[in-house]
Amino acid sequence: MPSPSTQTIRTEVTSCTHDNLQSNASESMASLQAKTVLITGCSRGIGLELVKQFVRLPSPPAHIFASCRSPDTAHELQQISKDNPSVHVLKIDVEDKTTIENAAVQVEQILTGSGLNLLINNAGIAIKELKIDDVTEEAMLSVYRVNTIGPLLITKRFLPLIRKAAQTYGKDEYSASRAAIMNMSSKVGSIDDNRSARYYSYRCSKIALHMVSKNLSIELEADKVMVVNLHPGWVQTDMGGPNANTSTEDCVNGLMNVMATRTKEHNALFYDFKGMLIPW
Numbered sequence: 001m002p003s004p005s006t007q008t009i010r011t012e013v014t015s016c017t018h019d020n021l022q023s024n025a026s027e028s029m030a031s032l033q034a035k036t037v038l039i040t041g042c043s044r045g046i047g048l049e050l051v052k053q054f055v056r057l058p059s060p061p062a063h064i065f066a067s068c069r070s071p072d073t074a075h076e077l078q079q080i081s082k083d084n085p086s087v088h089v090l091k092i093d094v095e096d097k098t099t100i101e102n103a104a105v106q107v108e109q110i111l112t113g114s115g116l117n118l119l120i121n122n123a124g125i126a127i128k129e130l131k132i133d134d135v136t137e138e139a140m141l142s143v144y145r146v147n148t149i150g151p152l153l154i155t156k157r158f159l160p161l162i163r164k165a166a167q168t169y170g171k172d173e174y175s176a177s178r179a180a181i182m183n184m185s186s187k188v189g190s191i192d193d194n195r196s197a198r199y200y201s202y203r204c205s206k207i208a209l210h211m212v213s214k215n216l217s218i219e220l221e222a223d224k225v226m227v228v229n230l231h232p233g234w235v236q237t238d239m240g241g242p243n244a245n246t247s248t249e250d251c252v253n254g255l256m257n258v259m260a261t262r263t264k265e266h267n268a269l270f271y272d273f274k275g276m277l278i279p280w
């Protein structure tokens with residue numbers, strides 16, 4: 001069987017509900033001010049491009065924790081880290097609790113008492129089942145482990161640092177610059193948007209991720225930690241394939257703007273990379 005992570009998934013192209021709170025001209029000038037950010041799945045695709053664009057922000061974070069499964073073979077990421085001392089390459093396999101724990105200890109040592117403003121759970125895999133006959137228990141479980149349980153366990157481990165950031169940076173502001181968790185989902189995880197079936201494991205894993213986000217958003221109300229689900233579009237990565245209609249640069253440029261402009265009204269909801277609200 002081919003590597004699940006190299007399977008191409010086409011996001012259905014349908015209209016989304018226009019969000020009244022979509023970025024306007026002045027908001028589009030907004031920029032993320034997070035001082036510390038951790039991203040999973042930075043070896044390639046959207047994760048790698050997120051690191052590139054964080055480095056180029058007008059006020060880049062002091063620490064960008066760029067995690068990946070195999071740091072030794074993540075050559076482009078390692079080069080970015082060499083050129084930018086703020087980029088720390090960490091080993092995290094979201095299925096492996098030991099790597100999560102080791103990375104968290106490294107982050108704590110580097111932050112020396114400071115908190116983590118922004119966690120982006122980006123790592124993901126997809127398996128392309130065309131019909132129910134293609135579904136296997138193993139595939140359902142492996143996709144669920146990476147796309148749902150991984151983000152949940154990473155959030156659990158890094159939550160004390162996120163809470164610390166929430167206490168340190170202001171009291172009332174819901175923002176990605178203060179204390180937030182962004183879960184990279186997909187519009188194929190929308191029941192409302194599902195018109196073509198297929199992709200059992202991937203769809204189920206992402207909709208379960210939405211429930212993780214919703215639960216967290218309620219549990220973290222007291223700390224005013226924002227939790228948002230993001231859809232990056234249909235993107236030219238190994239997962240999206242070469243025919244996708246959005247480049248990684250445009251996708252991440254949009255995501256950076258969307259993250260920068262999310263606030264209390266957007267908490268626990270689901271937005272695409274243009275700021276459009278996606279129905280569940």
Ligand SMILES: NC(=O)c1ccc[n+]([C@@H]2O[C@H](COP(=O)([O-])OP(=O)(O)OC[C@H]3O[C@@H](n4cnc5c(N)ncnc54)[C@H](OP(=O)(O)O)[C@@H]3O)[C@@H](O)[C@H]2O)c1
Pocket residue numbers: 005006009011040041042043044045046047068069070092093094095121122123124125146184185186187231232233234235236237238239240241244
């Ligand atoms: N591309 C699209 O059209 C599209 C559309 C909707 C949503 N998304 C979502 O966007 C996110 C990024 O996708 P992408 O297009 O950038 O995919 P991609 O090019 O296939 O990259 C996936 C990334 O996830 C990492 N990863 C996979 N399994 C992992 C694990 N167990 N632990 C840690 N990292 C792991 C991969 O690392 P390795 O290099 O080690 O495999 C790689 O860095 C995913 O959550 C995906 O579901 C993508």
